[in-house]
Structure formats: C-alpha cells, structure tokens
Amino acid sequence: MSDKAATTRQRLLDAAAAVFSERGYARATTKEIAKSAGVAEGTIYRHFDDKRELFKAAFAERTALMRADTLDRLPELAGQNTVRENLRRLVLALEEAEAAIAPLQAAMSSDMQLLEALALPVEGGAGGVPTTPLVPLAAYLAAEQELGRVKAGIDPERAAFALFAIPFTAVTSARMMRGVTITQSADIMGALDVVLGGLEP
Template identity: 40%
Template sequence: MTSEAAPPPSKPLTGGALTRSRILDAAARLMNTVGLTRTTTKEIAREAGCSEASLYKHFRDKEEIFVTVLREREPRFTDALAALPGRAGEGEVAEQLEEVARVAVLFYRRTFPMAASLFASPDLLAAHRGKLDLSASGPQVPVHSLAAYLTAEQDLGRLSPAFDPDAAAMLLIGACFHRAFLTLFFAPDPPAGAPLPEDETDFARETVRALLEGIGSSAHARSGRSG
C-alpha cells in the first residue's frame, strides 16, 4: 500500500477554492480537538482566517461543513485496501497483512475523533450516510476488500482452504480498531500493559501471526476426537 505512485502535484489554490480549503482544514482541526458540539461556524471562520459571511458562500451550514470534512479530509484507507486483492501472490501473505494492520491502526487513530463527532449528532450521521455510495465507500468496504484478498490467496494455494476469509478480515480490522481506541483512550500516558504489545510493529506482527496460525484450542481438539 505504500508503493503506490504519488499523485502529480496540483496547482496552488487561489481565491474561493483556497478559502474553501482553509475552512475545511479549520473544521477538521476543531473536530479533532474540541469536538462537534463545541464547534461553531464562528469558531471555524476564526480558525480559517475568514469571515462567517465568506464561510456561508461555500457551505449552507455547519452540518454540511462536517459532512464535507468527513468525505474529503479523512485518510483514504478504503482506497488503499481496494487495490490489495490485485496484489495476491506478491510477497509473503504475512507481510501484506502486517502492512494492512499498520495502516488500519493509523487510519482509525486519526479518524476516531471525527467519528465521535459524527455519532454525537444523529442528523449529521444521517446526512453523512446519505451522501455516501454505501456499496463503494461504506465502513464495511475495508473488510470486504481484505476478505477478497484472502480469498485470492486461497485460490493460489497460499492459504488453507479451511480458512474463512470474511471472519479473518473482520478479526484483523476489528483488532486494529480496538488498538486505535485503546491508544486514544489512554493518551498521552497509558498505564503499563495497555495496550499490548506497546510497539506498533510488534502489534502488527503478533496479531497477524495469531490470525494465520490460529489459537489451537486443545479443548476443541479433544471435543472433536470424542465426537
């Protein structure tokens, strides 16, 4: 996911486009610091260095600003995972999954404050959901893309046919989501042992190893033999 070519440099923004971009950047900063309920259009305008009148030339209300921030300013984790199934057969499966884990934790850590603001307002959540093509960009898409990659690796014989791609994808993405939650919950000084392991690289490696090797329940094995 880190090997994709960088997009060509764009021309510097000017005029209304520059003002719009500053408004979105300001709103994103406020969402990540003071949250939705304490953010007003007046505060956004002040942070962006423009007047409220200028703000309303680009957006109808605060709700539209936040919906646009979520659509245009969040990290493109979904886009990155969409390319993963096409790389089946390349490198080691464990290495591919470890990269997914590292990117996923970073994505969820950066977007968790935005998501908290989103869920704090049912109207905002409904507006955001209504603007999404849920089949292409909903929150379930990363799991589906990862499951498609695992299925492709199965077809190549690089994973056991008994492996459940959907369940495995859900487990890995869910672990990354929880890791991000713990990191934010305990910031800036987490107590010893939370989260474990402390190093992000170790987390990715050990989580993927547990996923691929399985828990190996002896109780389940005994039950199977006795049946």
C-alpha cells in the same frame, strides 16, 4: 469549481477537521472554523449548507484518504511478498490512519443524527457484516485464497472484518488508556498472529 474556490474549500475542510477534533462537534462553531481557515464566516455557506454538512465532508475526505492510502490498491499485492507481511503492513498503516481520524469520530459521538448519517451501509455481507470499506481487503484475501496462500473455506468478508477490527481496537484502547502508544506493539502483532493462525494453510 475554480482553483481559488477549490483552495478555499480545502482550507475550510482542513480547518473544520482541526476545530472539530479539538472542540467536538457540539461545541465547535462555524465562526471558529472560518477564523481558523482565514475566511469570513459567510464563506462557509457558499460551500456547505450548514455545520453538519461541513463535518460530513471533512470526515468523508479523511476516510477516503485512508482508503486510498491503505486499502484500494491492496488486491494488486496478491501473490507478492507473503500474506503475513502484506497484512502486517496493512494493519500498521490502518492503525496510523485510524488514529488520525479518531478525534473526528470522537467529536461526533454525542450527535445521534450525525452518527446515523455517517453510519457505514451494509452491502453484500453475509449475516449483515458491514463490508463496504472492507471490499478491497476481502478481494485481496479471496485472490490469495485462489493462489492457495489463504486457507480454503475461509470467508474472505468475515476475515477482512476481523483484520480491520485490530487497528480500530488498538486506537480505542489507546484513547481509554489516556494516550498510551501501542503502535507496532506486541498487542497489535499478537492479535494479527491470532487471526493469521486461522487464515494460513
């Protein structure tokens, strides 16, 4: 892909994320997205098969950025700082990242086929716990467990699932309360303290 094509594709992804977030998946049109990106509508179809594929690409890019910024390097922190401080920073970063992609998640809520296409696969989770986006967090907890900084007998995958649920629940609650900001609030830290109480030796 040429530099010009890559730049155009990125403009389309950015425009799509903005339009889908504002209008929702069903109401957003490729014409609106093209206008926002400053290109002809036909340009979209040189990069994506249809509106659904454009949405999937925009959503995948943003979730990939979230992982790169907050999760993928986490196992390298094992043995550094304290477990509590590492997880506190992670949960707050995930809350911010989750808030950024929440409008896209809401945009697709009325399209069951799209929801199914973007559903997280279940891989290696005991009892069907979805672990795919949580592998780095589970790996971090397992490494800390080997160092004696996480309680023996704790299932790292299930603990990762519980930790990941904290920022997701915070963002969902904020939307339900019409935008009340709860970042770094006692609610988030209190929930983290509850989980940490079961993790720390």
